Amino acid sequence: MWENTILVVVDAAANAHQPALERAAWLAKQAEGRLELFSCEWDPDIDAGRVDPGGRDRLLKQRQHELEKLAAPLRQQGLRVSVDVVWDHPFDVAILTADFLIHPIASLNQIQLLALQILGEVGISQVSYL
Secondary structure (H helix, E strand, C coil): CCCCEEEEECCHHHCCCCHHHHHHHHHHHHHCCEEEEEEEECCHHHHCCCCCCCHHHHHHHHHHHHHHHHHHHHHHCCCEEEEEEEECCCHHHHHHHHHHHHCHHHHHHHHHHHHHHHHHHCCCCCCCCC
């Protein structure tokens, strides 16, 4: 059975007020779906080893804790909520990857449409798939 899952990219800098999360929670209630709270982290200094090697794990745990705090009241309202924090760069690719894992067929269609749009901008109007 296919389940409605709404991927919510959480802005770590916004702290408490997350308008997209509020709207997604309302939609999930209407659709009897679930929410996946997603955050992507990356720091070039940590990634290059220029700072404390444990910094990556601490940052990911901190973000995980923050997402769990956001998820708790939603779960109390009866919503099904999962959280996912990844270390990845660039952020847009990480978001597309997360969406693909949740909605593989829909994501492929979106990627195909995006590719056609980009190719159209450079004058290519048809794409052949092998």
